[in-house]
Amino acid sequence: MEYLIIIIAIVVGLSAGGAYLLVSSRRGRAAPPPPAPKPPATGAAPADTDERSGAGGGLDLATEAVAEPAAPEIEVPPPSAGRMVRLRGRLARSQSAFGSVLLGLLSRDTLDDEGWEEIEDTLITADVGVAPARHMVEQLRTEVKVTGSKDVRSLLRAQLIEAIGPDLDRSLRVSPHAGRPAVLLMVGVNGTGKTTTCGKLARVLIGDGRTVLLGAADTFRAAAADQLQTWGSRVGATVVRSDRDGADPASVAFEAVREGTELEVDTVIIDTAGRLHTKAGLMDELGKIKRVVSRQADVDEVLLVLDATTGQNGLRQARVFAEVVDVTGIVLTKLDGTAKGGIVISVQRELGVPVKLVGLGEGPDDLAPFEPAAFVDAILGS
C-alpha cells in the first residue's frame, strides 16, 4: 500500500513537474502562464451557524409566502392507484420496436445460434448489459433444451420478471412515526429529474391524503429551488428553502425536517443537487446532508433517481451512491422515451435495491409505482 502511495505521489509529481519543464522549455521567452486558481469547491459554501439561525426566520417567512398565494389554485391530484396501467400504454408507444423484434424472433419455430444471439443483442440494446443478457439467454437456452418448451416467449418473460426481482419490497415508507415525519432524500447525478420527481411524488402523496413538506436542498443549480417551489405551490406543499443561493444544503435539509416536525406533516421530501458520482467532494457533501438530517429524524428513504437513457454507467452511479448514502430505492425516470431502462436489471442484481417508482413524462401525474410484471409486459409489448 505504501508503495503504491509513493508511486502515485511520484507520478503525479512528475506529471506536474514534467508539465512545468515542458511548458517552460517550450514557451521559452513567453512568460509562464499564471497559475489557474484552484477551483472553488463545486458544492455550496458552508453557511456559518449564526447566519443559519438568522435565516431560520427567513425560512419561516418564505414558507408562509409560498403556501398562501398558492392556496386558491391547489389541485387535488388523483390517487396513485392504477397508474401502471397508463405506463403500459406509454411504453407500448415507444417500445414496440423492441417487443416486435423479440416477437419475430421468438415466434420462429426453432432458434438457431444466430437467433439466440439476436435475442441477446436485443436485450443488450435495451441496456440490460452484456453479462446479464448473456446470463439470461444461456439460462433460457438450457431451459428450452431441458423442457423442450416451444414457448420461449413466456419463458423469457418469466426470466425477465425474475431478474427484476418481484419479491423485493417496493413500498415507500412515507408515514410519520414516533411523532416525526417520514424523511425522503432524493439523490442522483445531474439531469436525471430529481426535482421533477420530488414535485410529482409530493403530488402523489397529497393525492393520497397526506401532508408534505418539500426541502429545497439543491442550493447549487440556478433556480432549482424556484422549480421546486413551483411544484410545491401547484399542489399545496410547503417548501422550505434558503433565501439565498449557495447556502449549505445540509442546513436547508435540517431546517426542512425541523419545520416538518413542527408543522406535523406526514412526509418531508428533500431535493438535493445533482452530482456526478465521481466527485468525491460532492459525494461527501451528500453524506453530510444525510448525517445532519438524521440527527433529528431517521432518513426513511434515500431514493436514487436514475435516467432510463443511462447506459452501463448507471451501475457505477448506483454503486457509489449506495456506498455514500445507503440508497433504499430507485426511481427510474424518463421511461416514456425510447429508452428501455434495462439498466434496472443490472442495478437490482448488483445492489439488491429495488426500483420503487417510475417517471413517465413531464406531466404532473406521470409518476407510478413500479410493478415488475407490468414493466416486463410493457417491454415485451404484450
Added chain:
Amino acid sequence: MFETLSDRLTQVFSALRGKGRLSAADIDATCREIRIALLEADVALPVVRSFISRVKERASTEEVSAALNPAQQVIKIVNDELIAILGGETRRLRFAKTPPTVILLAGLQGSGKTTLAAKLARWLREQGNTPLLVAADLQRPNAVQQLQVVGGQAGVPVYAPQPGNGVGDPVAVSRDSLDEARHRMHNIVIIDTAGRLGVDEEMMQQAADIRDATDPDEILFVVDAMIGQDAVTTAQAFLDGVGYDGVVLTKLDGDARGGAALSIAELTGRPVMFASSGEKLEDFDVFHPDRMASRILDLGDMLTLIEQAEKTFDQEQTAALAGKLASGEGFTLEDFVEQLAMVRKLGPIGNLLGMLPGAAQNREMLSQVSDKDLDRAAAIVNSMTPAEKRNPKIINGSRRARIAAGSGVAVGEVSNLVTRFLEGQKMMRQMMGGGGMPGMPGMPGMRRASKQAKKTKKKPKGGRPGGSPAGAAGKQPPGLPLGTQPGSAGTGGGLGGLGGLPGNLPPGLGGEGGFRLPGPGPGSQPGPQHLPPGLRGGGANRRGKKGR
C-alpha cells in the same frame, strides 16, 4: 468488476500480445471481445457491428507490417478506426454572413442544454462576440429563471419575454429574439429549447417550427455522455425531427466512457464539436477526438491529468519540485508529504489513477487505494522530527515506535513506508540518471525504474543477474489479466503512444508492461504471490530480501 471499454480491450490485447502470429480464429475471438467491450461502453449495437466488420476486414487484408507484431496491428487498426470515426471531421462553428448567427440547442430532458447555453455564451463572449441567450424553454418549471441566472453568471444578456412554466409560445419567442438581437447589436443568438423526447411528435414539431422560424446557422444536439443504447434512437429521431449539424457531449467529467460519442458520430456523421466537463461555466471546450480515442483505448488520459495538475499546482511549487526531482537527491520525506497534499488537491485518488495509462489493468489494486491511505501516509511522515524527515535512515526501533504511536499506526507500517520511500528515492535517482525524462514527464523512465524497484522488492531470492523473463511470466498471479510476454512488451513504438517514448518502452497502449503497480494482494501482505506481472528482464537485479 470494472468493465469499461478500455478494460476489456486491454484484456483482449494482452491475450493477443503473446502471439507471434494471428490466425483467422484469433481475429474472430478478438473481434468478439472488442464487440462486448464496445457494447459495455454503451456504443450502440449497429455501430458496434459495422465497426467490427471494418476492423475484421482490415485485420485480414492489411499488409503485414514488419514493425508491428500482429497483435499490435489489430490494436493499431482499432485505434485508427476509432480516431477516424471520432475525429473524422472537426470543424468550427459556422457564422452567418449577416449577423446574427443563430445557434439552436436541442436535446433530451436533463442533457444539460440550459447550462450548456450559458457555457457556450460565455465561451463566445470571451472570443469577442456579443451573444444573446434566448429562453425558449417554456416547459420546465423555472427553466427561464435558471437561464437568467446562469446567463448573469456568464455575463451574457438573456432574452426572456415569456415567464415560462407552460406559459408562452417558444416559436414566437425565438422569432422575436432575432429582431431583438438585431436591434441590440448582438452578433450571436443562442436559443435554449425545452428538453424533448424523440418520440414526442408534438414537441418535435415545435422544435422544427422554431428551426423554421429562425433559420439557425448551427443546430447543436446536446447529449449526455452517460447515455446508453438509446443514443442512436434519440440521435436519429432528432436528426429526422429537427436535424442538427453538430453534437455536444456533456457530463464528460463523469466516468462514463462516452460510447455515445462513437455511436452518434458514426451513425449520423455529425461531428462532436464541443465537450462540457463540469458544473462551472468555464468547464467547456472544443472536443478533442484524439483524447477521446485514447480514453477509450486506455492510453490513459495523461493530457488531462497534466492539465489538471497545471491548474491546481502553482508555478513555484512545481518549479521547486521539478528542481528537486531533477537533482534526485533532494527529494525528502517533507517533499513527499507536500506532494501527497498536492495529490489530494487534484481530486479523489481513484479518478487520478484512472487517468494513468494502463490503469485499467490494475483497477483491482487501485481500487484498494483510497484517499485515506494517503492521509495515513501523511500522518506517519508528519509524526517524524524534521531530522528524521530529512534523513529517514536515522530512524531506529525506538524512533519507529514513537512515530507509530504519534500517527496511530502499527510499527510495521512505519517501517514499510520508510523502506518504500528509500526505494522510491533510489528509483528516482536512477531515472534521472538514465535520462528517462524526455518530453513526456518522466513516465517512460518511471516505468522501467518502478519495475526495477519492484523487482528488487519482489524477488526474495534475489541475486539472479538480469532477472528471468520466463520465470517472471510464469509467476504471474492468475487473477490479473496481464498476460504480457516480456518480449512483446518492449516493442510497439508505432502505436501512437505517449508523446514519443523511447522505443524500448511500451507506449502504454493497452497498458501492457506499462505503468504497473505492485499491489497489495488479498490481505495486503506483499509477498511472492503478487509478483508484478510482466516483469521484464534486463534490469540489473539487486538485493534480495527487502523490506519484508
